[in-house]
Amino acid sequence: MRILGIETSCDETAVAILDYQENSGFRIIAEEVSSQVRLHEAYGGVVPELASREHLRNLPLIVDKVLKETEQIVQELDLICVTQGPGLKGCLLIGVCFAKGLSASYGIPLLGVNHIEGHLLSPHIDCHDLDYPYLGFVVSGGHTEIILVEDVGKYRCIARTIDDAAGEAFDKAASLIDLPYPGGPSLAALADSTHNDVFELPKVMREAEGFSFSGLKTAISILVRRNAEALSKDPQLKAKLAAAVQDAIIDALCFKVKRAVKETGVSVVCVSGGVSANLALRKKMRSLKGVKSYFPAFRYCTDNGVMTAFTGLQRFLKGVAVNSDLEIHSRWPIEEMRL
Numbered sequence: 001m002r003i004l005g006i007e008t009s010c011d012e013t014a015v016a017i018l019d020y021q022e023n024s025g026f027r028i029i030a031e032e033v034s035s036q037v038r039l040h041e042a043y044g045g046v047v048p049e050l051a052s053r054e055h056l057r058n059l060p061l062i063v064d065k066v067l068k069e070t071e072q073i074v075q076e077l078d079l080i081c082v083t084q085g086p087g088l089k090g091c092l093l094i095g096v097c098f099a100k101g102l103s104a105s106y107g108i109p110l111l112g113v114n115h116i117e118g119h120l121l122s123p124h125i126d127c128h129d130l131d132y133p134y135l136g137f138v139v140s141g142g143h144t145e146i147i148l149v150e151d152v153g154k155y156r157c158i159a160r161t162i163d164d165a166a167g168e169a170f171d172k173a174a175s176l177i178d179l180p181y182p183g184g185p186s187l188a189a190l191a192d193s194t195h196n197d198v199f200e201l202p203k204v205m206r207e208a209e210g211f212s213f214s215g216l217k218t219a220i221s222i223l224v225r226r227n228a229e230a231l232s233k234d235p236q237l238k239a240k241l242a243a244a245v246q247d248a249i250i251d252a253l254c255f256k257v258k259r260a261v262k263e264t265g266v267s268v269v270c271v272s273g274g275v276s277a278n279l280a281l282r283k284k285m286r287s288l289k290g291v292k293s294y295f296p297a298f299r300y301c302t303d304n305g306v307m308t309a310f311t312g313l314q315r316f317l318k319g320v321a322v323n324s325d326l327e328i329h330s331r332w333p334i335e336e337m338r339l
């Protein structure tokens with residue numbers, strides 16, 4: 001069967017086509033991601049209205065492109081999977097309305113996909129022998145969650161974001177240090193160029209149940225204010241501050257992972273979401289004793305259509321009914337995806 005995946009929950013317009021055969025599994029036929037980074041750069045963050053307009057302009061073009069490239073005839077698609085939530089309302093609406101239109105016009109079954117579940121299952125895309133159970137560690141721009149994944153649709157949340165997500169912590173710290181947008185990758189690149197032997201940041205999240213980066217954010221803004229003049233004159237000092245921030249965020253993330261492994265007795269941790277592209281996080285996670293960590297390939301860390309198609313397919317194979325009448329869910333906790 002042929003599956004079309006559509007993802008427009010934030011600032012990436014992404015489309016993919018998968019082929020699935022019962023005896024040989026799935027393979028990726030086509031994938032295309034169009035990032036809106038340049039569009040939002042001037043504003044220092046994603047502007048929801050601009051993001052939806054860009055999806056509206058871009059999505060039909062990208063769908064056309066992957067169909068033409070692969071000579072896929074629309075009528076011969078067997079399933080359309082579209083991100084239904086969580087995400088930005090306007091952005092989700094563009095993807096869902098487009099998918100509904102395609103589904104209705106050509107009579108193709110439609111399935112809504114939870115974006116977090118997409119990230120959670122994304123390590124399976126290029127790691128075909130990954131077994132359940134594992135701890136899914138989603139570290140994206142909007143979510144930081146550790147979820148016990150016993151199977152597709154069998155999830156238990158172990159810890160989740162109380163305030164800012166890990167990606168947001170990277171992005172906000174980058175903006176405090178005055179680094180270019182997108183903050184996460186530019187802070188990481190600067191941090192990786194040096195090591196910190198100057199700044200001290202608090203070890204956060206030792207007590208809290210969930211993930212919280214607000215204390216760290218306050219500490220960073222105090223450091224920036226106190227050292228404003230030196231930071232503006234000395235690029236090396238700025239790099240050291242970036243390294244201190246990266247170390248502090250990664251330390252907090254790994255502390256929670258170790259605790260979750262101890263609590264659940266599950267030692268396999270699959271890291272996904274935009275921040276899983278961070279090299280220092282990968283290195284630290286791989287060094288944790290008693291933890292076996294998996295990361296998706298870099299292009300499946302950030303938002304993509306393959307994970308949407310893959311997740312929809314997994315749910316379809318588990319018997320989840322298709323639904324032509326999808327509504328968007330700007331908030332959609334993973335617990336609601338239980339089968």
Ligand code: KG4
Pocket residue numbers: 010139140141142143166167168170171182183184185188273274275276277278279301302303
């Ligand atoms: O999963 P994603 O593409 O979108 C959401 O669903 O949120 O994640 C985007 C987030 C952004 O906050 C971005 O700054 C962060 O992932 N990010 C990184 C890196 N690459 C992307 N953060 C730290 N280091 C990176 N290398």
Ligand code: ZN
Pocket residue numbers: 115119140141273274302303
């Ligand atoms: Zn995402």
